Amino acid sequence: MWGILWQRSELRPARPSPEDRAGTGAAHLVAGPSASRPGGFESPVARSGPARQQRKTYLKILVAITGASGALYAQRLLDNLDPAAHEIAVVFSNYARVVIQQELPEGLRLPAGAREYNLKSMSAPFASGSNAPDAMVIIPCSMGTLGRIAHGYSEDLLLRAADVVLKEKKRLILVPRETPLNLVQVKNFELLLLAGATILPANPSFYNRPQTVQAVVDSVVARVLDHLGIKQQLLPRWGQEPE
Numbered sequence: 001m002w003g004i005l006w007q008r009s010e011l012r013p014a015r016p017s018p019e020d021r022a023g024t025g026a027a028h029l030v031a032g033p034s035a036s037r038p039g040g041f042e043s044p045v046a047r048s049g050p051a052r053q054q055r056k057t058y059l060k061i062l063v064a065i066t067g068a069s070g071a072l073y074a075q076r077l078l079d080n081l082d083p084a085a086h087e088i089a090v091v092f093s094n095y096a097r098v099v100i101q102q103e104l105p106e107g108l109r110l111p112a113g114a115r116e117y118n119l120k121s122m123s124a125p126f127a128s129g130s131n132a133p134d135a136m137v138i139i140p141c142s143m144g145t146l147g148r149i150a151h152g153y154s155e156d157l158l159l160r161a162a163d164v165v166l167k168e169k170k171r172l173i174l175v176p177r178e179t180p181l182n183l184v185q186v187k188n189f190e191l192l193l194l195a196g197a198t199i200l201p202a203n204p205s206f207y208n209r210p211q212t213v214q215a216v217v218d219s220v221v222a223r224v225l226d227h228l229g230i231k232q233q234l235l236p237r238w239g240q241e242p243e
């Protein structure tokens with residue numbers, strides 16, 4: 001089902017600028033078969049048509065992946081976001097590539113129709129408050145990235161997008177894995193909570209008796225989807241029979 005994404009010309013933006021071409025050294029990526037559909041937040045009408053945009057459930061979602069451990073969380077989130085139903089953009093920090101290579105030897109699969117943006121490009125739509133995503137999920141979120149967002153650094157696309165999402169009062173969901181925590185990190189959590197972010201630590205639950213690593217991971221991803229407002233059936237809700 002999944003093919004090699006990298007070097008597929010059809011994945012480039014409709015009007016690419018040189019710095020827009022994402023992912024120098026992105027050998028960590030693989031993608032789905034219909035990745036040919038161009039997309040991104042630039043031209044949602046052209047891409048998806050007005051009917052889709054009118055749906056109340058339609059969201060522009062930016063998934064940011066950093067160099068924290070837990071690339072599988074990012075993978076499972078992407079596996080459960082439907083680019084036919086939502087606009088899905090992806091950005092990687094530099095260290096994300098290192099951790100992905102370590103943790104996902106076969107690479108990270110982008111869903112067909114999702115679009116990757118270059119970390120160094122500020123011409124991506126969501127670098128501006130005028131075209132903010134409805135939600136941004138940083139999964140997994142390193143302490144470095146979390147600290148930089150808490151203190152207003154905005155030097156690359158990932159950090160700028162987080163800044164934009166906070167200032168535009170959109171949903172910013174951070175999924176840190178770090179343990180234990182030092183006081184600096186806890187204070188950064190506090191700053192981000194005060195600024196309106198959601199901190200959703202990658203703390204799996206076990207009351208559903210997960211039998212596989214994926215099921216453990218999904219117990220976290222299910223909560224992320226809940227906070228995005230996206231229907232999920234990864235995890236039965238406590239007190240409810242599975243559908």
Ligand SMILES: Cc1cc2nc3c(=O)[nH]c(=O)nc-3n(C[C@H](O)[C@H](O)[C@H](O)COP(=O)(O)O)c2cc1C
Nearest residue numbers: 066067068069093095096102142143144145177178
């Ligand atoms: C295999 C591996 C696992 C790591 N896990 C974490 C982690 O769980 N949390 C964290 O904050 N940093 C972790 N790091 C360190 C970050 O990658 C490092 O601090 C990096 O500067 C983060 O950069 P970024 O925030 O731009 O992704 C890990 C590094 C490696 C190589």
